Amino acid sequence: MSDSYGLHNRFLAWFMAREGGKYSALVEGRKRHLLGALTGTLVEIGSGTGPNLRFFPRELRVVGIEPNPFMHRHFLEEARAENRSVELIQGVAESLPFQDESVDAVLSTLVLCSVAEMDRVLGEILRVLKPGGRFLFVEHVAAREGSWLRRVQRCVRPAWRRIGDGCEPDRTTEEDLLKAGFQKVSFDRFALPLPIVSPHIAGVAEK
Ligand SMILES: C[S@@+](CC[C@H](N)C(=O)[O-])C[C@H]1O[C@@H](n2cnc3c(N)ncnc32)[C@H](O)[C@@H]1O
Numbered sequence: 001m002s003d004s005y006g007l008h009n010r011f012l013a014w015f016m017a018r019e020g021g022k023y024s025a026l027v028e029g030r031k032r033h034l035l036g037a038l039t040g041t042l043v044e045i046g047s048g049t050g051p052n053l054r055f056f057p058r059e060l061r062v063v064g065i066e067p068n069p070f071m072h073r074h075f076l077e078e079a080r081a082e083n084r085s086v087e088l089i090q091g092v093a094e095s096l097p098f099q100d101e102s103v104d105a106v107l108s109t110l111v112l113c114s115v116a117e118m119d120r121v122l123g124e125i126l127r128v129l130k131p132g133g134r135f136l137f138v139e140h141v142a143a144r145e146g147s148w149l150r151r152v153q154r155c156v157r158p159a160w161r162r163i164g165d166g167c168e169p170d171r172t173t174e175e176d177l178l179k180a181g182f183q184k185v186s187f188d189r190f191a192l193p194l195p196i197v198s199p200h201i202a203g204v205a206e207k
Pocket of ligand 1: 051071
């Protein structure tokens with residue numbers, strides 16, 4: 001890891017821990033609805049600083065997969081504050097350290113916008129989910145094709161990627177989800193009062 005990569009990752013962890021609450025407030029209702037009744041084992045890819053921990057049922061087994069080691073301290077602090085036990089693994093969603101058909105649910109919030117290999121990630125999620133298992137997601141996505149916002153997203157993409165650790169504002173994630181091989185994909189499309197990354201999807205894909 002180069003110094004600048006380390007510094008940038010440290011900055012992102014600090015920024016998410018400090019500013020993430022404002023974003024969380026905007027999606028709180030949706031997360032409560034999506035995450036409040038999970039059972040068994042949940043793998044959270046890109047678990048970051050742990051903003052989702054407070055929505056999980058107490059008895060749920062939670063395993064975070066997070067490549068940025070500077071996020072880990074914040075995630076574990078949040079778990080302590082929530083008085084819950086968690087497991088945390090340094091790794092990437094392109095290669096999940098779980099057996100085939102071994103987990104009940106996988107969660108991604110604001111992660112599919114920046115994974116390096118979307119097809120591999122969705123393939124891994126399908127591999128580790130039990131039959132009938134659910135992939136839950138809250139993600140920002142591309143604005144409608146032809147809209148002014150879509151053009152803006154395309155223009156800022158190179159700089160956005162650099163600043164946001166690979167995050168692309170104009171990913172058509174819902175299309176990737178629909179063709180990944182899930183039995184059923186359902187989601188809401190909605191807009192948040194944010195610049196550039198206003199368009200969002202939240203929903204469930206069932207294996
Ligand atoms: C914008 S943050 C979101 C963090 C958290 N999920 C949230 O909702 O606040 C994106 C997270 O995805 C992680 N990430 C980036 N690429 C990843 C990958 N290939 N696999 C797993 N996590 C990844 C980053 O390290 C970062 O923690």
